[in-house]
Amino acid sequence: MKKIIYILSIALIVSSCSDYLDSEPMTSKVNTNFYQTPADIEESLNGIYSLLNPGLDPFMHSFFVSELMSDDRFAGGGGVDAKIQAIAEFENFANDMYLQSWEDNYSGIFRANMLLESLPQVENWESEAQKNRYKGEALFMRAYYYFDLARMFGTVPLVLATEPQNLPKASPEELFGQIAKDLREAIEIMPDDPYSPEDIGRATKWAAQGMMARIFLFYTGVYDQSTIPVPEEEEMTKSEVIAYVDNCVTKSGHELVDDYRNLWPYSYATEDYSYAADNNLSWVGEEGDNTEAMFSIRFGALGSGTHNTFNLYFGLRMQNTYPFGYGWGFGPVNPQLWDE
Template identity: 40%
Template structure:
């Protein structure tokens, strides 16, 4: 599989394997003369993909981050001054412009996708390569609006490159555009096996999977029976299932042999020293071994590189790994294999307990979560950590590795990330996050298919890979399976909202055991409590206030964020 790295749009560079080509500046190009040919379209498409990394430069501002902390299986965490982390968890407002970098990055991406689409049409560019890239532009525009719609509900629908101030569009119009864009992407993108495409690029299969995700949220949250489409008509459940089955049967994607092979703690540099996986055989009888980025289960992911720096390219490092790492500046020996970071998103103990009670033999529990009692000398309360628990997640976090050397006292030395010996990354935990952020994977395709068809076929395959017996399909069964399989992958928040379960599940967080600056405490109600905050906001987050102000009243703020009870001031 070819590899794609995203570089700054002002000085684009394309990479394939280890080589890259510098290209001329874009400063003299505009939508009247660019793109003019297939090569130009390819360069323009890199600038669209680049905005994915632009958002990651400020991960705390993104939908993925907010959704992870707001859902019931994680708390906000961080230090006493990391109030934004805690505010996301409580569906409250801390900084009136908290998500401004994300808002700007997504609309920047939309503008660039619009430019590609309109330019191809205006200049009548043709050919299979151009056709495919137009499909990618449709996919990315749909993906950007999908995240905006789940985060804010109703947002301005911008479909041209004109500089105009627009009011919010209705959810129906936004989802009609998302649906139509994905349907167009499916028609335009080639039906070739995923391993014959450039890693990180959108594919026909990614569009089909995203369409199912969009269908499930829209029809569930808004209580509809189909997705609307531009110009009338609708996308039915039957058609969505047909697309999912096409992805399942023809994409080349599949499940890796063992669930734990998806996560970086099974990489060759770390696993030999991690007792939980060292020498352990997988469900398929093979050694546990990290499948790596771009594996057959990864359908759509954001790519990263070792070229991250402190200036314009920090987003080329996976900053989520840093933010979700263990807080406190502890020696790596204390927390191995989990690396260091800012302490966002400690795991709600209820998840561990309910999982153990429901599926005591499920290897995914210890494959997704590490109890601190298993970390040799873990120290609570590092850097005044708030909302700390006895559990950390293992999926989206730095994984350390031993250097093979010792200090003067005979203690092992550690790399901040296995990426240092494996990929030549800098030994800097703020810049060496090279792991993909996988946004859609094949297991989700199987589970969505089961949910949409009311069958246990896909669910059975997912359970078998985890060493579990089949269970009959039921709504409760699929809810549990999605919770276990997809924990910490950014989907729990949307799931509990579309199922209508969010208010009650969120309220159960109050009273749960935590640590505050190292001392025992319990989660308490803020702003009237989790349930009240959800009911006031519908689970949406505030639009950046500066954008509301710039619109001169055209753009209205989301309900639930205008009174004093919505403002989070800390513990």
């Protein structure tokens, strides 16, 4: 009997080992086994950047919306495009009409928050510089998405953690303070060295400096302020922003191209396109000679939403006008813009 009790108590002890109930998913990555290596961080950065591309419905994107709402363009399109024409008329065509823009920006913010929260658990960095660069890119993108929201919706809830929270709208000071804080940190930690050509379009120190200047102008202008108060840090002053811009101008290597018309690929078609030939235009391409692009939205050429659908929407309507693409004719330019 003693023996039996002995065996039974062994069984009870074995049973009480709590790690008996531990298990791990074998065929999907989860938050506890992802975000372990620099490669994981790179993939999550791709996930953050990918939201810059609005896919097949670009007409809810802040760029499209602001173009149509501005005096520069009309709505265009055809008779069945009341939805898009409503944008240009500042009208509602549905509840939640700009939901997609809201969702995409907050998805980007969630992914950036997730990356920033997970950085401490990553091992095997190639260098401290690599870590700082990735962190800087995530901070830049969080600031970028908040600025996009601020332009579309005014002030918005300031979500800085992945934990679900139902937050009220932040004040302009809080929102722009955080944007300035993120960009300042990005500027401080990101490397001066240029990225490899494969990383074209990604956020750099110089892009952060430029973005800071733009946001400073926006905030101080729209809210009639002279500085941006930064939480737990010194406020962002005009002189600091000027120093960023100066630093960018002298160090970044970015400058305007000689003829702005060379920024677009149609000018490459010199032989077929007399306008380009007559004006001696030549596309500068995307890398190297293109010193003007500091940060860009990257598109693919694999169809199904990977490509640049702004071109399709804004292209000349239903005309074969080589070398210009066939398009749907949204946003025809107001002649005033040209005349002015």
